[in-house]
Amino acid sequence: MKNSIQTSNTLQNESQTEQEIKNMVRQKYEKVALQDKALNASSCCGTTNSSTEVYNIMSEKYDNLNGYNSDADLGLGCGLPTQFAQITKGDTVLDLGSGAGNDCFVARAETGETGKVIGIDFSPTMLKKARQNADKLGYNNVEFREGDIETMPISDNSVDVIVSNCVLNLVPNKKAVFKEMYRTLKDDGHFSISDIVLLGNLPKALQEDAEMYAGCVSGAIQKEDYLNFIKEVGFENITLQKEKAIFIPDDILQKYLSESEIREFRNGQTGVFSITVFAQKNPSSESIKKEIIQEQKSVCSPSSGCC
Template sequence: MQTQEQLKDIVRQKYSEIALQDKEVNQSSCCGAGGCSTEVYNIMTDDYSQVEGYVPDADLGLGCGLPTQFAKIKEGDTVIDLGSGAGNDCFIARAETGAAGKVIGIDFTPAMIVKAKANAENLGYTNVEFRQGDIDNMPVAADVADVIVSNCVLNLVPDKAKVFKEMYRVLKPGGHFSISDIVLVGELPGNLKKDAEMYAGCVAGAIQKKAYLELIQASGFENMVLQKEKPIVIPADILKNYLNEDEMADFKAGHTGIFSITVYAEKPVEAKDTCCGSGCCQ
């Protein structure tokens, strides 16, 4: 069984390659994982092209939603983007927070950081910065962000509970997040789960939707809202690389669902009392 660090290395290596691929290659697979499909052009992503702040050179076609549309970003806000890639969601957030705000992109892939910084420099943005680091151990002080966004990234992280705890730490009291991610309903076939390409491609790293939402609540967030949900259909010419005919039939029968969800939640203005009984907080 692979360790968390080994899984991180798989994702880091794959996303270093993705940073150098064309957007069309990334979009025609599962978050750039390869196995390009001839059945569809775009499996995961939504269309950004009409969104204010959109920068085509920063769009690698790796997202599974439009979290910035739902994030309630206000002028002057400090926004953190988890897994910022080439900077697309950061630049869209910057269009909403304006010159008076600040946007911080965090990514653990050096090639992505280089690409994002080059894009920001070309745009002349002085209030958008990119920091290399893990989103389960962010290079950010506590109580900094008004808003956190993320687009198809937490599913790639082995310890998702740790990410949500970090999000809670860096958000200001009363701050909130809106994140798009991949979740499951039912169990994926074993071959999909164990394959490194599929792990780096979003699907095998995903967890059950119910468990995902429970992690958010257990981390102390409140007023959670499921803002958007859509099914993800993986074409047969990708699935056949992982499943035999019987497994394919079961998978297509609908016993397992793969979904893109966008979730909103808030950090309480005052810390919650998590004391569980008499004397436990002494």
Template sequence: MRNEQELKELVHSKYSAIAQSTSKASGCCDTSCCGPSDEVYTLMADEYTHLEGYNQDADLGLGCGLPTQFAKIKTGDTVLDLGSGAGNDCFVARHETGDKGLVIGVDFSEAMITRARANVAKLGFQNVEFRHGDIENLPVASNSVDVVVSNCVLNLVPNKANVFAEIYRVLKPGAHFSISDIVIEGDLPPSLQEAAEMYAGCVSGAIQRQDYLQLIEKAGFKNVTLQKEKPILLPDELLQQYLSPADVELAKAKMGEIMSITVYAEK
């Protein structure tokens, strides 16, 4: 099993490569251009195009929910997006917070930061900024943020308790977060847990739903609420890359449910 540093390096490498690609992750794949492993990154994505503030250049198809839709962002708010990628959720949040607010995106892939800054330069926004950093040690002042959002990112962090502690630190008293992420109810087969693509695609980094919610409560948050849930189905063709055909059905039974959830909580 990889240690925490190895997992972080794996994620950094995979998402930096995506940032440097000229294609949208969820839109590039047809039967001629890429292999089935790309499904790991795309099978969870929600449709963003109907949201105000959506920018196509910033949408890499890497999320598993629509946290900004549920985040109760008000005009003038300071919003922080964890794992901001090319800026998709930041630009939607900026529409909600308006010219008087501030939107900060943090990502630990330098390539993602470069892509996001290019996007904001094209849009001409003066109140959206992108900072390079680790979400376990946020480059953000304590008690300075009104709303934290994140879209399918905490799965990629081995020590999720550190992230929730940092979210608690940067939020103002009474402020809140809305986070979309993947959780499981059941057990992933060892071969899926070990697969690099499955980890970097957010699947094998998922923890049990109850454990996830307990981490939030242990960090000190209150009014923890599930705002949305949806099942994630792993296609047989994808499972067969890591399991023998005879083991696929058994694995699916043991895995139980893989779910995308959007969670709200207050400091």
């Protein structure tokens, strides 16, 4: 245990390479893939101790969406990106960090038998579960590939829609992922991704802990920086489709912070948020008009009661 704590405390030191961080996340998600969904949902992305105060800390309910499959839902998401992704029949859809296949199967319900869905994940155990689920469902147009989303095994200009659910916050080089998304999307293609972002700085103990990194918290970056990366890569029509504050329960924070530090964290200027972001690659004038209409219909606002 002492060695584990020492490793956690050096997570974001300069000596820690990006590859070491990726290996740590992969190892933890190999274990998460075999855990009970209830444990994943009541912890920070399945990697921290579970909470007795809050059941769904980050995850949202998928069971009202077409294509939902309970076997593929591990309770690891922080949004519902496929709900906002504007997938149409015949689209090729790419899911980054596809896990056991949850978002892929929801996307498949939208793109239909004439479309194609590709999931990428770097966990062999997750990929095995996803492929087993696809086989049980009899889907021959859903494919799962092992790979790193910073260097995707996907051809240039080949994808219509990209979705991702609470994954980019686990990646050290987030801008590299956005560049890969831009490369693989067709002109007029778009993405809708849910992720964790910050406003203000986390306490040092949370920033440096390996479990909180894999738990989608300490790996998150500032909301402004996140949105700027998307813009710098070249995406247009960047739209915040949904934003929700994430409450980390005291019984989880107590593992990392003292009582006084928890009070300071609660009363300070730091916020942890789930956001769902939409953006397009080289949009045509026609698609811009369509997006304006769709946005008027689907944006989650405080007045709608869903934020």
